[in-house]
Amino acid sequence: MIWLLSYAAPDQETHDAVDVAGRLYNNAVTTWTSRTDLFALLRAAADKDEKLDPESRLWIQSKLRDFISAGHGLADERSIKQYLSKRSVIDQLRKQYNNNLRNNSAGLWIDEADLIGVSESDIKSWTVGSDENEGKRFVPFANGGYKAIMARAHKAETRKKMYLAEEAKVPANVDILRSIISMRDSQARLLGYDNHGSFRIQNRAIKSTEYVQKFLEQLKRSLVPHGREELQALRQVRDEHRLLMENDANDDGFTDNDRFYPWDLEYYKRIHSLRSSIDDTEISQFFPLEHTVLSMLRLFESFLSLKFTQIPSDLLDPACIWHEDVQVWEAWDDKESRFIGFLYLDILWREKKYKGSHNVNIESVSKDFNVAKRSLTANIDFRDI
Secondary structure: OHHHHHHHOOOHHHHHHHHHHHHHHHHHHHHHHOOHHHHHHHHHHHHHOOOOOHHHHHHHHHHHHHHHHOOOOOOOHHHHHHHHHHHHHHHHHHHHHHHHHHOOOOEEEEEHHHHOOOOHHHHHHOEEOOHHHOOEEEEEOOOOHHHHHHHHOOOHHHHHHHHHHHHOOOOHHHHHHHHHHHHHHHHHHHOOOOOHHHHHHHHOOOOOHHHHHHHHHHHHHHHHHHHHHHHHHHHHHHHHHHHHOHHHHHHHOOOOOOOOOHHHHHHHHHHHHHHOOOOHHHHHOOOOHHHHHHHHHHHHHHHHOEEEEEOOHHHOOHHHOOOOOOEEEEEEEOOOOEEEEEEEEEEEOOOOOOOOOEEEEEEOOOOOOOOEEEEEEEEEOHHHO
């Protein structure tokens, strides 16, 4: 539940409390994982190969993997402590990186004259400027603002400004990411691995970074030609569109070179779709959120032999949900009429919430207690529905 609140808590006070709890937990895990006596005990239990129930066997394997990932059996005690100390630093840097993204409410002040093509409903939803921002609107990067500009603003210069500003919206994260990458590499080498990828892949189905690289090269050979064809089609759409807009070429910031800029991608993809009589924004209006969620769950019921039943909001204990937007569903095995667990849905955009889709396992399924809880969170605006 603590990790869920780090993504979905509605107020800063809760986020601060989660940060404190997270540090305490990570410190406890570091202390636990540094103990060579516990590693010896776990390894002896695993080597004994007793007949265990599936959950007990999974627990031992999982904990043993944690200790080995911390260097036990690969490095001396001093190196293990050094590794765990630096891992705690990396965890805090990762937390800071995500906090910077979550708390970022930046955007761009744009002249209303430069918003030609953007829907009136979008423009009216954005803050009106005053003083030095007179005649401008504040377009947030989040909650659909960035997407609206990229897909609909006619002026290329407007799209360019928005694209570049959004790409640089959290400058503090540049150094944080650089530090994390460098420290992860040194951590892997401390344990005898060639790089961080070789360290991480040890618990994956594929055990070789060389295999992954070959696989990616095969994908590249297969997909890049198709990507180039699609890009060429968009170039043709752009060139035809420019001819139609020739009289306004200077105003729209068109250039004479043949480069296809990243801030033009969504705009010309939309125009290309319109030529096929497809407008995602218009289509989305026929898919209201409640209907779409219900239809999605009905599909899962059909595919997976499940049954989802929503618990009415007036029957929910306020102490069991973190925001009034949260929906709670019971999940049942339809064939055996067996209760599986609860599904929490938190899919509407709001401040202080993780920006993007995410799922958190609140409580793992247990064969004995037979109750699992999983939360799906997302920040959705109507274009995504």
